[in-house]
Amino acid sequence: MNRTNIYLTDEQREQLDARARAEGMSRAELIRRVLDRALHGESDRLTADLAAITGSFGALADDGVEFDRGDGARGAHLERIAGRR
Numbered sequence: 001m002n003r004t005n006i007y008l009t010d011e012q013r014e015q016l017d018a019r020a021r022a023e024g025m026s027r028a029e030l031i032r033r034v035l036d037r038a039l040h041g042e043s044d045r046l047t048a049d050l051a052a053i054t055g056s057f058g059a060l061a062d063d064g065v066e067f068d069r070g071d072g073a074r075g076a077h078l079e080r081i082a083g084r085r
Helices: 010-023 027-039 045-056 072-084
Strands: none
Touching (some): 010 027
């Protein structure tokens, strides 16, 4: 390993220390793990989540499962509150 010095704001240091304590590791270990995730593209959770959602479309299409797409209780609720206005 190589030693590297970086400047952190007080808030960054406090948040790192709190998270490191909560996870039972040193600040340095937490920083290494966060950097590893960021450098390997794992920090962009939104992109990964959207890709997973997109990939799941149609996953049950061949299972013969039918879903009720009607408004159900939501539609009745919306009609009820619309009448109160």
